[in-house]
Amino acid sequence: MDKKPTVAEKTVVQEPSILHESVIAPLVSYPIEVVVPKARQQTPAVGQRATRLDGRLHGLGQTGYIDDITFPGMLYAKIKRAGVASARIRSIDTSEAEAMPGVMAVVTGKDVPCNSFGPSLKDQPVLAYERVFHAGDGVAAVAAVTEQIAAEALEKIKIDYEVLTPVLDPLESLKLETPGVHAPSANIYQSKVIKKGDIEKGFAASDHIVEGTFRTQMVEHVPLEPHATIAMWDANGRVTIHSTLGRITLGRADVARTLAIPISRIRIVATIVGGNFGGKNEITTEPVLALLSKKSGRPVKSVFTRPDEFIASTTRHPLIMDYKTGVTKDGRIQARKIRLILDGGAYCSWSETTLGKACILSAGPYNIDNLYAEAHVVYTNKTMTGAMRGFGAPQVCFAYESHMDDIAHLLKMDPLDIRLINAFNEGSLSPTGQTLQSVVVKESLLRAAERFGWHSNGKGSTNGGTNGGAKLLEKENVNGNTVRV
């Protein structure tokens, strides 16, 4: 075996092996080494300053946002908003606008090949056709050589509305006798229910039942940069769209659907976005601009006005949240029942995601063995609600934390202590049965309390709970993740 091969032998042996490798190889497995941070491991990035690659250009004013881009022969588009929450469109007369010098194209709902889109339900028209579902609905669009002419042309478009009674209150919308916003579809368009344990048993085992209703309002993202789009329909039947859209692949699919052309003919160019926060996740006027460009044969730009931004882009879902919690005298939660009603506005948009996330998180970061949470999203004749940072999480956080404060107040407990008693531990199960890792709720609460002097500034409890939280934690560490103390 130690016998070294002669030069001749080597040659004979090696040649086929090289050949073999070149046929079968490469057998290198990728990725070669995956560095996965361990739970609770702090990466070197934490605490470092993160300068941005595009930071210098931002500061120099050299970053090119959509509105900073122009093309030769470019037209300016404006969209006429309905201004009524619910109506039937009897007629639209665009003749006077079309006759104006400088107006190059006018489109209405009937010009849209497939007048519906949406991230989940395809319930949103590109431009209103026959029906208006909220005041921000676009009913007609004009492309003109200047913005002023486009704005003047909008005034000349005559629309005859049969104004209908709008559904504005989500609780009214829930009722069966309320007319459907999108009749014959029901007003509740999505629901989710999470059940865990037996709430009746939990309530029976409780010393106190605390109930509360919490409401949040509609919030607009207000990105500093308004929605902006430039569309160019070329002679080959391809359309290039510069857009502030955050999700361009989804946008291409929606544009392909609404324009009824293959996705391969659509090119979407995304530049640096001047603030998104979830408000630029789906298309808005892109198909309208494409149609105006097709009709006029020129590039067309539109930039939302600030009022457009408020009435015609998505907003955060207002929620009505009913909470009922059973607790023992010493503050342990036995059962919780939750009902969330999401005001979905006129169209679904990202309601599905928001509903799911709000429902899953609605119980809060607390160990609750008996839970019943239901969430429903309803149509109303209001500005549509969609994605916004947190997808429903901030709304329910406001509710469950306020509710916890109410419970602490009733039990005359330190609000910190009641949280420490009930908060998740390492390995706790989420309401949907997920085993949670890297759980540091209690450590975070205690550290925060220490930082802002929770116990020293008189905000703490009056019943000697001053260091109760810290004691609880100590015991837990000794016992190894025991919840009850």
Add this chain to the structure above:
Amino acid sequence: MVTVTININGENRTATVPPETTLLRALRDNFNLPGSKLGCDVGDCGACTVIVDGKPINSCLMLAAQADGRKVLTIEGLASMNGVHPLQRAFEDCASLQCGFCGPGVIMSAKALIDENPDPTIPQIRDALGGNLCRCTGYVKMIEAIQIAARVMRGETAEVNR
């Protein structure tokens, strides 16, 4: 139509614009200076802030004709061939701009402040940024950058260091 001659970033520029044209529109569309941004068009957000005769103003609220014969400094006029302005450098190093859309306006407000008051306190900086809205970054890093830039401009430190 009105013909206006404005000294923009040290250079006399002339344009003929419709009378309703704002200074912002004229800067962006007629003078090819898109650094000043249109955020609200009603003077709320401050993204269009430029310096006119030493004072920070919302260029969306001033007509181009009102700027006739006056000196206007825009974000494009801050950097020179010798390098970027200390404010721009500090904003970059402190990562004070995220999406950057409010940046030109904020930096111009800060420039006007430091020109008038080379050693501003934090409340004075906050006050100077009162007309500038930011939705991503927040104001903490901006205030930090403005303090650093002011130090550099006073000659106390050559480098933007922390």
